[in-house]
Amino acid sequence: MARPGRRHTGTRRTASPKRRRVHASEDVLSVLARAVREVQAAVESRHVTPAVRTKFQAVALVVREEHARVQGRQTGSQASRAERLKRLDGIATILAKTAVRDPRLLALLAEDAVVSDAARSLKRDMLRAAGIDPAPEEIAPPEPAAASAGTDRRVVPQSVVSRQLANPFLAPDFSPARPSQVGSRRLAGWELLNPLLRSFERAEGGASACMDLPAPARLRVPGNRELMPHQAQLVAAAAAGHRTFLLADEPGLGKTAQALLAAQVANAYPLLVVVPSVVKTNWVREAGLWTPNRAATAVHGNGDTVDGFADIVVVNYEVLDRHVGWFGEFGFRGMVVDEAHFIKNKSSQRSQHVLELSKRIRSCTSRPLLMALTGTPLINDIEDFLAIWQFLGWIDETEPLAELMGSLEKTGLTPADPGFYAAARTCVIDLGIVRRRKVDVAADIPARRTADLPVELDEKVGRSIRAAERDLARRLVSRYETALANRRSGGAVDGSGIDHDLVRKVATWEQKDASTTGTGENVFSMMRRIGQAKAGLAADYAAQLARSAGKVVFFAKHIDVMDAAEEVFARQGIRFSSIRGDQTPASRQKNIDAFVNDPEVAIAVCSLTAAGVGLNLQVASNLVLAELSWTDAEQTQAIDRSHRIGQTVPVTAWRIIAAQTIDSKIAALIDSKAGLAARALDGSDENVWSSADVQHEALVALLTDALSAAS
Template identity: 30%
Template sequence: MNLCYLDNTEVVVLFPYDAELIASIKDTIPQGNRRYDKSKQSWVVQLRKYGAINEQAIKALEGFLKAHDFKQHISVRNYLSDLREKLAEQDEKKREIYKESKASEAIVEVEGLGGELRPFQKAGVSYLSKRGRAMLGDEMGLGKTIQAIAAVVHSRAYPSLIICPVSLQLNWIREIEKWATGKRVSGEAEKDADFVVVPYSQLVKHEQLLKKGTNWKSLICDESHYLKNRKAQRTKAVRSIAKGIPHIFLLTGTPILNRPSEFITQLQILERLNELGGWKHFTERYCDAKQERFGLNINGATNLEELNKKLRNTCYIRRFKTDVLKELPDKQRTIIEVKINNRKEYETARKGVRQELALLKKKSRERTQEIMSELEELTAKEIKERWEELFPNDKIPKYNDKRKLKRGIEARLQRRETMVENSEGVLLVNRLKILAMQGKLDSAEEWIENFLESGEKLVVFCEHIEAQHKLFEKFAKNGCAILSSMDTAERQASVDKFQTNDKCRVIICSLGAGGVGFTMTAASNVLFVEMGWTPAMHDQAEDRTHRIGQENAVTAYYLLGTDTIDKDIYNLLETKRSVVSAASDGKEVEQGTMVRDLLDKLAGFDEQV
């Protein structure tokens, strides 16, 4: 006899061994809602998990029981009836959650946060905190990192494990130090801290330590499209680590509705897939599952409007720049710090540059002192003759005051020292700039790949030909370029392609050749892999996207090699930019002042350079 009875809140389905019935229950009821209990020698169905009633599972169970003529205990009928009544309340709650997933503001105060959130970011923190296990899919530039940190702080969900691409590890650490004030943060899996930031590349190596070594209260997976392949070792590791963690936040800029199948594993990590009907229902309903010659094809996309609504009232929040445009500045700059992979070579060069600079300064000073000593024994007439030899293009003074003549020569010699040091210094600084560029190119490639997953377009600026060519070679399939070797017609053709061709997602530009004169408003995001010498050079490059016709706020990302000359150049650019803005009435800062300041830092043995 086929029986069905209630055991606490679980429905027990009992029947003699029957291969067809076993296949039917597996095929009908979502996998996450049913299991075989050996002790009872029966199937057990859970219709409620994490406080949520699964309507799909109820329908499936009722259909299965009716189709196979099961005798239901009165407690089962009452339980199913009770769940259906509660479904109405749950549906109302889901409508509220759906509204919250699109909210542009919320009343939430996060104690212990080291900054002020924008209204739409508060709404994001509220959604994540309430849902507990959710996906934050905001468009690039809206601060997903900050919202996730704030959600952990607000929920007091420590210790927190953050898993991210290696190119973003330092950025996460820097943002946690800024926003989670007073909290300990570490980039090493072995360390005890409030926040531990581990790159995907080290995940498998430290899986057992991360799984058993700490009782995590929250897990954040950045760029969670890294977890789309269910067979990948890192995906298996994350699924294993995630079990039992109450707060799980997945961050991705990739539109989930473009490729629903790629989000199945992410929904499994969140333990939300069953709320969407389980694997079979999800693939059939939303992935257009079709049995083909080589197996089941689930790469399609169907019923997307319905999926979007179900995701939003379950575990998904996504806002666009256009939704919150009034809250964003017209243009904002973001630093991305990355480790360089040629640290030993860079440190050797840094030491050599300092030594060469010290020698250069010493020789310049000695030459000036030597000439000034010679002048002590000369008459005014002889000093004028020496003036003409040293500075043939200068007008010789008419006065005969020896002290005044010597001061004039000394001032000119010192200016010459500065010019020589600057010209030589540019070569020395450029040596460090090139090494910093070479050391972060792999991280630049990874960052760009992650960004392009969002479906948005990107403008990339590089200074050196090596960087331009390597990145263009990497992204030539779905990109174009503006290089110094191109003529005007070729450059304009690249711009036209970028502006009009949806498949052309990234344009790699020479900072000199692509930084002026062109309109690239198809993108609202700019990445500087390298930096030039003046604020105006970067302002002009940023303004290729920040022009008439741009409907979004523009975000400029600066990729800086940690503990390299990059940080000093960026800081000096910002200082010079504020000076120009506040005091110079728009007058340009000369390259020489930037070089001079960098050389002063080097000469002072500043540890940052």
């Protein structure tokens, strides 16, 4: 009986002796061209049978092997080899374009695709038909074990497939990787991981856990931005060739910028960045600010919107399991893990995926850039170090790897020697631990800063809010067009045909009507809805800060947002104080005292209006503004609860912004008006803009944008 798929190839071994005497590579090309046309015709007619898939895989196998054979030939002219490679690439391109139309065929192109016995047999027949005696094949490896539940969810985004089409049959051009281990001598037989951990528990005199860093690098940063000296030092270390960092600076010291610029000077592209979901959007935004010449993309869900050609790929832990397959084949030359304490539990899926990707990158790339970013690498105990060290390639499951082992050997000590622990700690630190506190670099940074953190709202809620924003814009446009048609005298019209005087009048009418009649969604109600939608995300970020940086003040305008945040903290086992306007003075003071004096109370949940003035909360240097203020003055007052006389460390206010909504417009307006006021008042902090002014300007901006889009 004929083997499966054989009768359809048109390449039976009954080919004439004359055909077999033709040059083998030409016959191979003829056989491949005929077979690929048959596959293409079957796909176009939507008649993709198992035999067609077998033929597709057999053709792919022969193309790969013939491509490698021609490249490795030393005989024949360079021109003839180039011509054959060109024809092979043409066949490969047809296969790739055909595969895009059928996911089952696309899967057969993967490097780890299981090769069926039928495809192996057909490949041998195709080679024989071309006059080539196939080499004896090794016994096929056993079928892989049943896929885990996580593997079942894995996807390959279409844009990544498009990237692969440029050269679909060749793996990325990885440089040779350095050996992972070297043989030890003095320390052979010693258990070393536990002594290494204990070396940090035995640190004496509060010695800084920070490697020696070079002088600050002189680096041109886009947009007239300046690096702080401590940031520039780490970038200089990367420029000098250092490639692994546990960057444990306290929050607010610019770890994101340091990582992005380190990747730039190390040319560690493509770069994979794994982050918590709450900061994913912000990472893409920061990449655009610090390295605008490098395209950045975020992976959402199944990656339908990912840019497969981007230099920087940002993914959150929650969806990493879906993409770990193609990540491992993408050719990343650098990897950054933000909030690296998230991987401390090595039995968790997120930790296993991160460690798997790190191992893959280290095995395929010479000296990749690996960075673990966390303000607190230790959450529960000293063993939390292990997963981070393993990600960085300093250790494996049982012992130190080559670089660390070599350093330990050079000490001439063993764990039985008194000086081993101090020397071992230094060996680990020198591999790339970088830790700076705010108090240590206070002269390098502003005493107070506001940092915007864009977040993506829940898909359903986000769609609803954006739909309400469009409805408001349509109502404003309709009102503008009616007024334009009824007016008698013209106003000032710019080149776009927009009467800006009338735009401002319409905004005033809308403001007045919104406060007296139920005309539908208005700016005020939309901002409240956005605040409710951000509540959980803002609370999650505040919880992260509390774990890594100590006490945090959480500000919100509305009671329901405070309630939602407190539910998040309660679920996560974080103690908090609640400071609200409806409390008695005694109750209010009791909660303030608990936050200030009790080290176990990590977060103060404060009403922006009730707690925004008159309180001293300088025990905290990090604040989270879950909802926007309507004025910069109100926002500044809230920040000043911590940033005040007696505060010994710089204060950072993290302003949570809902991306792709009017929230970002309001934030920009508040900032622009505050800047104008500051310049007008010669440096005064007083804000001359009222909340009504900002609401009015938001309506003006919304209507102007809608009119511009329609013109």
